[in-house]
Amino acid sequence: xxxxxxxxxxxxxxxxxxxxxxxxxxxxxxxxxxxxxxxxxxxxxxxxxxxxxxxxxxxxxxxxxxxxxxxxxxxxxxxxxxxxxxxxxxxxxxxxxxxxxxxxxxxxxxxxxxxxxxxxxxxxxxxxxxxxxxxxxxxxxxxxxxxxxxxxxxxxxxxxxxxxxxxxxxxxxxxxxxxxxxxxxxxxxxxxxxx
Amino acid sequence: xxxxxxxxxxxxxxxxxxxxxxxxxxxxxxxxxxxxxxxxxxxxxxxxxxxxxxxxxxxxxxxxxxxxxxxxxxxxxxxxxxxxxxxxxxxxxxxxxxxxxxxxxxxxxxxxxxxxxxxxxxxxxxxxxxxxxxxxxxxxxxxxxxxxxxxxxxxxxxxxxxxxxxxxxxxxxxxxxxxxxxxxxxxxxxxxxxx
Amino acid sequence: xxxxxxxxxxxxxxxxxxxxxxxxxxxxxxxxxxxxxxxxxxxxxxxxxxxxxxxxxxxxxxxxxxxxxxxxxxxxxxxxxxxxxxxxxxxxxxxxxxxxxxxxxxxxxxxxxxxxxxxxxxxxxxxxxxxxxxxxxxxxxxxxxxxxxxxxxxxxxxxxxxxxxxxxxxxxxxxxxxxxxxxxxxxxxxxxxxx
Amino acid sequence: xxxxxxxxxxxxxxxxxxxxxxxxxxxxxxxxxxxxxxxxxxxxxxxxxxxxxxxxxxxxxxxxxxxxxxxxxxxxxxxxxxxxxxxxxxxxxxxxxxxxxxxxxxxxxxxxxxxxxxxxxxxxxxxxxxxxxxxxxxxxxxxxxxxxxxxxxxxxxxxxxxxxxxxxxxxxxxxxxxxxxxxxxxxxxxxxxxx
DNA sequence: CGTTAACCGAGACGGTACGTCCCGTCTTTTC
DNA sequence: GAAAAGACGGGACGTACCGTCTCGGTTAACG
Numbered sequence: 001x002x003x004x005x006x007x008x009x010x011x012x013x014x015x016x017x018x019x020x021x022x023x024x025x026x027x028x029x030x031x032x033x034x035x036x037x038x039x040x041x042x043x044x045x046x047x048x049x050x051x052x053x054x055x056x057x058x059x060x061x062x063x064x065x066x067x068x069x070x071x072x073x074x075x076x077x078x079x080x081x082x083x084x085x086x087x088x089x090x091x092x093x094x095x096x097x098x099x100x101x102x103x104x105x106x107x108x109x110x111x112x113x114x115x116x117x118x119x120x121x122x123x124x125x126x127x128x129x130x131x132x133x134x135x136x137x138x139x140x141x142x143x144x145x146x147x148x149x150x151x152x153x154x155x156x157x158x159x160x161x162x163x164x165x166x167x168x169x170x171x172x173x174x175x176x177x178x179x180x181x182x183x184x185x186x187x188x189x190x191x192x193x194x195x
Numbered sequence: 196x197x198x199x200x201x202x203x204x205x206x207x208x209x210x211x212x213x214x215x216x217x218x219x220x221x222x223x224x225x226x227x228x229x230x231x232x233x234x235x236x237x238x239x240x241x242x243x244x245x246x247x248x249x250x251x252x253x254x255x256x257x258x259x260x261x262x263x264x265x266x267x268x269x270x271x272x273x274x275x276x277x278x279x280x281x282x283x284x285x286x287x288x289x290x291x292x293x294x295x296x297x298x299x300x301x302x303x304x305x306x307x308x309x310x311x312x313x314x315x316x317x318x319x320x321x322x323x324x325x326x327x328x329x330x331x332x333x334x335x336x337x338x339x340x341x342x343x344x345x346x347x348x349x350x351x352x353x354x355x356x357x358x359x360x361x362x363x364x365x366x367x368x369x370x371x372x373x374x375x376x377x378x379x380x381x382x383x384x385x386x387x388x389x390x
Numbered sequence: 391x392x393x394x395x396x397x398x399x400x401x402x403x404x405x406x407x408x409x410x411x412x413x414x415x416x417x418x419x420x421x422x423x424x425x426x427x428x429x430x431x432x433x434x435x436x437x438x439x440x441x442x443x444x445x446x447x448x449x450x451x452x453x454x455x456x457x458x459x460x461x462x463x464x465x466x467x468x469x470x471x472x473x474x475x476x477x478x479x480x481x482x483x484x485x486x487x488x489x490x491x492x493x494x495x496x497x498x499x500x501x502x503x504x505x506x507x508x509x510x511x512x513x514x515x516x517x518x519x520x521x522x523x524x525x526x527x528x529x530x531x532x533x534x535x536x537x538x539x540x541x542x543x544x545x546x547x548x549x550x551x552x553x554x555x556x557x558x559x560x561x562x563x564x565x566x567x568x569x570x571x572x573x574x575x576x577x578x579x580x581x582x583x584x585x
Numbered sequence: 586x587x588x589x590x591x592x593x594x595x596x597x598x599x600x601x602x603x604x605x606x607x608x609x610x611x612x613x614x615x616x617x618x619x620x621x622x623x624x625x626x627x628x629x630x631x632x633x634x635x636x637x638x639x640x641x642x643x644x645x646x647x648x649x650x651x652x653x654x655x656x657x658x659x660x661x662x663x664x665x666x667x668x669x670x671x672x673x674x675x676x677x678x679x680x681x682x683x684x685x686x687x688x689x690x691x692x693x694x695x696x697x698x699x700x701x702x703x704x705x706x707x708x709x710x711x712x713x714x715x716x717x718x719x720x721x722x723x724x725x726x727x728x729x730x731x732x733x734x735x736x737x738x739x740x741x742x743x744x745x746x747x748x749x750x751x752x753x754x755x756x757x758x759x760x761x762x763x764x765x766x767x768x769x770x771x772x773x774x775x776x777x778x779x780x
Numbered sequence: 781c782g783t784t785a786a787c788c789g790a791g792a793c794g795g796t797a798c799g800t801c802c803c804g805t806c807t808t809t810t811c
Numbered sequence: 812g813a814a815a816a817g818a819c820g821g822g823a824c825g826t827a828c829c830g831t832c833t834c835g836g837t838t839a840a841c842g
Contacts, residue, residue: 008792031307034823045794107361108303112226117363124364152378159354166302166361168312169319183347187382229802240815398808398818421697424797435820497751498693502616507753514754542768549744556692556751558702559709573737577772593787621828630789
């Protein structure tokens with residue numbers, strides 16, 4: 001999404017733009033954030049944004065990627081059920097922060113704008129791969145239901161999360177993930193061996 | 196979303212506006228569809244749109260509702276697994292038509308605009324309730340796993356559909372729903388009684 | 391230059407735009423006057439300017455035309471030499487006011503922009519015709535050199551005025567027009583009959 | 586307008602810039618010619634233009650000066666009326682070439698920009714002085730009306746030329762200068778001696 | 781004869797204005 | 812009195828250039 005790193009590029013401007021975009025999304029939401037406002041807040045000419053990114057979505061995606069790279073990966077305590085609960089809980093919590101609002105905006109943009117879709121996909125790919133890797137380790141310990149495709153398993157898990165978060169068909173309380181995991185248990189995991 | 200039906204209201208305009216909105220979304224996509232273009236296409240003053248709806252999303256939601264009311268409900272052949280496969284297959288097929296593009300746009304709008312979110316929610320509510328009703332009938336036949344909340348079950352099923360459709364993390368082939376249902380089977384259903 | 395008078399047109403905006411354009415030209419000069427600034431000063435959307443005029447030059451030309459229509463015509467005391475001195479003196483004085491700066495800008499614009507050239511031409515046409523009419527009256531009194539084309543005579547007179555004013559090859563003192571008229575006398579007029 | 590010749594200055598760039606400026610003015614007109622385009626066409630950095638000139642007008646003025654220095658001066662056949670006709674005819678012809686379009690642009694720029702005005706003035710000064718010198722020679726031969734200021738005479742002559750050329754109040758045919766000279770004759774010259 | 785300072789091409793940068801597109805409101809006229 | 816038509820004030824769009832500012836790379840004068 002970003003043209004290949006350019007020697008002459010001003011790193012300070014790049015950072016200021018991403019930071020301004022995040023601030024403005026936090027303050028007034030994704031839809032009300034404009035390139036003009038980002039440029040003004042960052043103390044930058046509009047052209048400098050258009051030179052390196054194709055839309056506000058691409059700016060934010062670069063910011064999200066940086067944010068994501070700096071955050072913890074999938075937990076691995078050896079207990080796959082517990083780790084899944086931890087991870088999905090983290091995700092749901094994240095979704096209710098400012099970051100969630102930005103991510104929501106990006107997913108909306110991705111419905112319309114191919115570049116945004118590509119960025120969203122790339123970000124999700126990493127998370128999915130982490131989840132798949134964790135499931136592979138669980139499989140080696142015999143914790144996974146036989147014949148289960150790990151990537152499909154991740155979708156079974158994240159699907160309901162995104163469904164309730166994006167479509168808001170019902171209020172989500174803090175036990176939601178517990179219920180989802182409990183219900184999905186028989187589809188995903190072998191019975192935990194007794195204590 | 197629509198003000199209470201008004202005696203004086205011009206029914207022809209109402210229909211022309213909704214039809215124009217659908218056409219334009221089909222031709223140029225949700226994001227590129229504007230109120231001005233809808234009004235021009237419908238041969239209507241802009242004010243007439245603003246008088247009765249709050250945004251293009253609301254116009255489309257009314258159209259989607261009409262469309263939905265005219266379509267078949269949840270199938271019920273007695274075989275819950277087969278009916279689920281039929282229904283989810285229908286949904287996925289629908290998502291790849293022009294209607295899908297509109298629905299995609301409305302979900303995007305719902306991330307930002309409360310009125311759209313409300314409309315989306317109301318439309319989904321009906322579909323979910325139909326699914327829940329179908330599952331209740333299955334439960335009476337002992338086809339459902341004990342202790343399963345039917346609404347949660349619907350989310351376990353539709354979650355992955357929306358996840359792959361909205362986030363496009365991977366190409367979806369025609370067997371996708373078969374695999375999802377197979378994987379979810381142990382979580383949702385009792386073993387089908389032999390022959 | 392202006393589209394045919396339109397019933398729906400907002401007269402207040404039209405006047406505010408012309409007034410704002412004049413003010414801004416007076417304050418910062420023709421070149422530094424922008425459509426954006428005119429719109430802002432007039433409390434008007436830019437589109438409202440672009441809807442009715444093609445450029446700032448056309449706005450100003452409309453203003454100049456109104457200004458010109460409201461001003462006195464060619465003097466006629468019976469003494470053609472004196473009237474010419476009065477008139478050319480008035481013109482030169484006018485050229486050193488704010489109005490002169492605007493007229494200067496419009497002539498500059500006319501070098502580049504056909505619509506401005508057309509406007510300038512139309513404004514000048516009226517003044518030239520007035521001069522021609524005055525000379526025709528002088529001819530009837532036998533004050534004009536035989537065989538002189540009155541329109542050419544006007545050009546012989548105004549030519550040096552515009553030459554010094556636009557090209558500024560030398561400072562112009564208040565006697566300049568006296569000298570020009572004295573020098574042109576033999577070319578234009580018959581000897582005044584001794585009195 | 587040009588800083589004092591500098592030893593290090595790249596002569597090739599200087600020439601390329603002036604040539605590019607002339608080409609671009611010829612192709613798209615003075616107003617549409619930009620410093621960026623000149624730099625690109627000349628294969629030169631923008632800074633190299635800004636280092637040596639203050640504006641595109643100054644670049645063109647330097648080019649015009651070179652052009653002018655290379656062209657013939659005022660003719661002198663001994664017959665002042667004929668020489669004036671020759672010279673003014675040459676000028677009017679020149680005004681209808683590409684060079685005329687550039688000169689027109691510079692005069693327009695001079696209305697707004699002091700440096701351009703200064704350049705225009707300097708170029709005109711030389712031509713006026715040549716004309717004045719020619720008239721002085723005519724005076725010695727008794728061809729000039731007594732008491733006529735030669736510089737004023739030049740303005741009486743060039744005034745109408747610039748008036749019609751810049752203000753375009755009427756189409757100018759090839760006899761225009763003949764008529765102007767014929768009409769001005771009594772103001773400028775003594776009667777040609779018979780035979 | 782190596783150093784060094786200016787010039788050079790290139791082009792990113794902070795800006796300003798452009799002319800356009802729509803927004804949602806308002807006004808006029810018609811049915 | 813709803814509806815068509817569309818002008819209006821406004822805000823953002825994405826683009827074009829402005830004039831300034833690095834950045835390496837020549838290149839010519841000086842030490």
